[in-house]
Amino acid sequence: MNKKIVITACLCGAGTTKAQTPYVPITPDEIAADSVACVKAGASVIHIHVRDDEGKNTMDTDRWVEVVTKVREALAAEGLDAVLNLTSSGSKFSEELRMAHLPVLKPEMCSYDPGTMNWANSYVFLNTPQFLEKLGTLTQELEIKPELEIFDGGMIGNVEYYLKKGFLKEPLHYQLVLNVAGGMAGTLENIHYITSKLRPGSTWSISGIGSAHMPCMLAGLAAGCTGLRVGLEDNIYMEKGVLATNPQLVERACALAKMAGREIATAAEAREILGLKKHV
Numbered sequence: 001m002n003k004k005i006v007i008t009a010c011l012c013g014a015g016t017t018k019a020q021t022p023y024v025p026i027t028p029d030e031i032a033a034d035s036v037a038c039v040k041a042g043a044s045v046i047h048i049h050v051r052d053d054e055g056k057n058t059m060d061t062d063r064w065v066e067v068v069t070k071v072r073e074a075l076a077a078e079g080l081d082a083v084l085n086l087t088s089s090g091s092k093f094s095e096e097l098r099m100a101h102l103p104v105l106k107p108e109m110c111s112y113d114p115g116t117m118n119w120a121n122s123y124v125f126l127n128t129p130q131f132l133e134k135l136g137t138l139t140q141e142l143e144i145k146p147e148l149e150i151f152d153g154g155m156i157g158n159v160e161y162y163l164k165k166g167f168l169k170e171p172l173h174y175q176l177v178l179n180v181a182g183g184m185a186g187t188l189e190n191i192h193y194i195t196s197k198l199r200p201g202s203t204w205s206i207s208g209i210g211s212a213h214m215p216c217m218l219a220g221l222a223a224g225c226t227g228l229r230v231g232l233e234d235n236i237y238m239e240k241g242v243l244a245t246n247p248q249l250v251e252r253a254c255a256l257a258k259m260a261g262r263e264i265a266t267a268a269e270a271r272e273i274l275g276l277k278k279h280v
Contacts (some may be wrong), residue, residue, distance in 0.1 A: 004265040005257045006227035006273060008175075008205060009038035009250050012107070013233025014057035014089065019237045023245045028056045028067045028097075031255040034246050038231075039075065042245040042254035044270040045109070046071065047147075057094040059255065064101035071124070072280070079147040081267040085109035085147055088276035091126040099138055106279035108271065110139065111175075112146035114158040120181040125151075126146040131237055132158075137168030143277045148174045151183035153190075156197045163199075173274055174204040175229060176220075181233060186212025191219050203227070203274055207234050217253060221260040226273060228253045 011034050016024045025034040028050075032106055035046045050067045052058040068070050068084065075082055080104050101112055112135060119125035140147045146168060162168045176194060178186035184188060184194070186208040198204055203225030208216025213235040217228050230249040231232045236246040238252070 001227045002204055003261075003263055004269050005225070005251035005262040006045060006265045006270045006274060007250060007253050007257070008047055008085065008207075008227055008229040008231075009035075009042045009043040009246055010207070010229055010231035011246055012048040012049055012051065013231075014049050014087075016064065016232050016236060019056065021232060021243050022280045023243060024236070025246070026051050028063075028070045031067055032070040035071045036074050036078055036080060037245075037247040038250045039080045039082045039267075040078075041250040042264045043082065043250045044265050044267045045085050045227070046088070046113070047085045047233070049089075049233070050255075051165075056189070057090065059090045059097045059101070061100045061104060063095070064105060068101075068105050083108050083267050083270050083274075085111065087111045089113055089125075089149075092123060095128070095131040095134065099135055102138060102144060103142060106142060107144060107175075108276040109147050109274075110135075111146045111149050112136070112139070113149045113151070114162065115152065115155040117152055117180075119180040125182075132162060133165075133167050140169060143279070145173060145274060145276050148153070148172060150174055150176050150194060151178070151180050153184055153194065153197075156194060170201065171275055172198060172199050172202040172227075174198055174202060175227075176204060176206040176216075177209065177234070178216055179209040179215055179226065186216045187196070188215075188219055191216070191223065195223055199217075205229050209234050213237075215254055221256060221262070228257065
């Protein structure tokens with residue numbers, strides 16, 4: 001176990017709305033401001049989704065460029081450093097559009113969702129074999145680290161398949177995202193099962209959706225996780241009925257990690273731990 005721990009802030013996701021919480025960053029300026037605040041609070045990785053002018057999820061490349069440029073400029077203006085992890089999720093968009101921003105922006109990380117599931121029993125979270133082959137190939141060409149988002153047990157087997165076929169390469173980085181309806185619940189039993197299946201020499205981070213937020217953080221720390229992921233994409237509360245901000249969630253994750261005897265990794269240290277290549 002590396003004593004340093006990587007804290008990821010997932011700022012808004014694809015679905016959290018202003019109606020649910022006024023603190024979720026939606027506009028490019030809000031996302032940039034929250035990125036700065038979260039890095040100051042202890043995050044070394046910023047996981048980004050972007051929204052259109054109506055606040056809806058989008059994968060439009062121009063919007064990606066606008067948002068990421070503002071994030072990079074805002075961090076630079078404060079003398080701050082962070083790893084940017086850009087999503088590739090977006091079932092309603094074409095596979096080409098879901099990847100189009102990556103060669104343009106050259107992030108150090110991007111999400112890689114190794115399987116399809118019935119998300120919250122409401123729509124199909126679609127990640128076809130063809131898309132995963134193309135995305136895996138592209139990440140290797142661009143030297144972008146795929147973040148293997150694990151929502152269900154079967155996705156572990158899919159990772160093994162794409163690794164065997166050469167679309168992924170070791171060392172791997174897994175991001176456990178538990179308690180999505182339609183996926184695996186965020187229980188100790190499930191965490192033990194998944195972590196027992198991870199490839200030797202891999203790194204892994206954990207996040208619990210909603211009520212599983214705190215239990216998954218605590219279980220992850222007990223199990224020696226490489227990182228914790230927090231943010232309004234996954235959970236909007238500090239406690240029942242009390243809305244959180246992204247920086248508050250980062251601060252709490254850092255406090256818990258320190259109580260567990262872990263030091264908070266800087267962006268430079270996160271790059272070393274995760275084996276990242278900085279492009280910009």
